[in-house]
Amino acid sequence: MAERWALAPAEDGGAELAPLGPDGLLAGPVLREADLASAVRGRPEVSRWVWRSTAEVYPRLLATGVRVERCYDVEDAETLLLGHEGRYGEPHSAAASLARLRGGPVPPDPPQRPAAPGAQSPLFEPEGVRLPLTDLVEVYTEQQRRHDRAGHPERMRLLTAAESAGMLVAAEMNRVGLPWSAEVHREVLHGLLGERYAGGGEPRRLAELADEVSAAFGRRVRPDLPADVVKAFAQAGIRITSTRRWEIESIDHPAVKPLIEYKKLYRVWVAHGWSWLQDWVRDGRFRPEFLAGGTVTGRWVTNGGGALQIPKVIRRAVVADPGWRLVVADADQMEPRVLAAISRDPGLMEVAGRETDLYQSVSDRAFSGDRDQAKLAVLGAVYGQTSGDGLKNLAALRRRFPRAVAYVDDAARAGEEGRLVRTWLGRTCPPAAGATQDAAEEAGIPVGEDEAGTDGRPWAPGYASTSSRARGRFARNFVVQGSAADWTLLLLAALRRTCADMAAELVFFQHDEVIVHCPEEEADTVVAAIREAAELAARLTFGETPVRFPFTTAVVECYADAK
């Protein structure tokens, strides 16, 4: 029988805990134990722990080797519930929730802890404000009722459970770290950038390229200063409005080639160079801090280390332990498949019901076999393309897949009009600041920046202050990107359960891609587990659907060999 217990850490390293009934109410006396980890370790029959904050509790458990099967993160659920209720931005702490429940003054959320290089999750610095166990349970019980009032209660329950599972995965990945060879990394850096000079200046290759750029302009130009580059082009009789690559790469000038090369290598140097290695890699592991549900769409973010932006060339440094392998798995055309599942467009569901290249199938149906056009059209529909060939392509797409396009069009309209937009499971897009704002924009009155969420959770950048058109694009993308994030949470949860019985460890997750580090002999099992987890996740998330979610998997010793 699945048991559910509530848990609240105490100041002295101990904990309060108590069993919960099916209704979420206390089902027994509150117990007091001297050691948090022992209290959990001693109760293997508990299948779900209800606690205030996974970030507060779980790293401490993991530090003593204790894993849990499931949890329910009250403060994360509060954020999701508040969003669903159209109260985005209200304080999400358990203390605030309790205050709202009892009608007292609502405390603002405490500020977020800044990221520190190489830092583990804070073991001894509790984040946020603790509550006595009985208060926590009171909040939890009320949250259960709030799930019942959601548009789709069962989906909302799945969402909060799934994101709590995601937080367990994130905490475990933070602890394990991504296998990283500092030696290979240094070789790659040396090969790309050349020797480092004393004093921390540019490495040899960058200095050479900067000289080439200067030579081409006939004067000293610093390629890392956009203003300098714009001026230099102007003096050469070429007007540019920025130094973005797409704007300068078509220019016919001898400085362009070394300039682009410089930008590429400069990026590697500053973002993933020697100092990055120093800061973020220790004992053969890169330890970023993954944060499940860190964005409004539900995508994860990382704190520090740029773990979700590792350049392809640097992936050479991700190397499995001896005798181990990396199973690198990439969901094929995830977003259009998600669009098929949520829109239930018959044509798109049929296309997405096959495991073959979806863009090719779409192009066969609507674009005379031109795969690139089909891909552009699909991505344009999802991203809110508004001009160019995209519009023509969108029209072709609309003829063949009317319900799919209508689905994102409806979301865009809702966003423009300031109505709530939700993912399939019920994660809710932050609404516009107010209906008056559009009118103000219409009248040409600049609209001020909206107040940021007091809880430190991210708003869409400038979301509330952007044009209604931009909000439409955001909402259009939100329903697809966010529903995809819903599905990946269930995928991770399922995969985590399989890995729990093996030596295999989840070490990396990036939107539609997952890496499992495992002994060589487990690799085939892991590959199969990913396929099964994808199917289970699809069934749980979207219900009965013909849509398939195939993965491209590679069993490699080095991440760079996966593609």
Add this chain to the structure above:
DNA sequence: AGTTTCGGCGCC
């Protein structure tokens, strides 16, 4: 001098 914003680019 310290903090915030900007420009550019990495990933999906």
Add this chain to the structure above:
DNA sequence: AAAGGGCGCCGAAACT
């Protein structure tokens, strides 16, 4: 060819 979604990170520039 180029415009559209989500992020984080860095140094420089712009601010206080």
